[in-house]
Amino acid sequence: MKNRIAATAAAAALALGGLAYATSPATAAADTIERSSRGCVTEPEYRRVKRGMTQTKVHRVFGTKGRVTTQGYGMKFRQYKVCNDRFGFVTVDYTKRGGKFKVTGKFAYWASEHSRSTG
Structure with a gap:
């Protein structure tokens, strides 16, 4: 209850x-x-993701695992859908450190507004 x-x-x-x-x-x-x-990312969720966060923590914040767009040589790029924007997207770059993939960069584009990026 x-x-x-x-x-x-x-x-x-x-x-x-x-x-x-x-x-x-x-x-x-x-x-x-x-x-x-x-299965999508909001702007406040995007802002909560910081460099050094693990991929698992990012997925917990976003509430979705997105999809792998590129992977190799200890690096991985994942793309996530954004909420309330048909053409927008979020990309997070990960590098394997200490056995875990950690955020090294991120980029977001909301088509209804201007693009935003945060390194």
């Missing part, structure tokens, strides 16, 4: 146009499930 209430509260907060950041494990789980069912 608690999980159902938390999921309903998270969904209501998102429906009202606000981003709700989890304050309890139940709300965090509901938020992750909702985002993963969307």
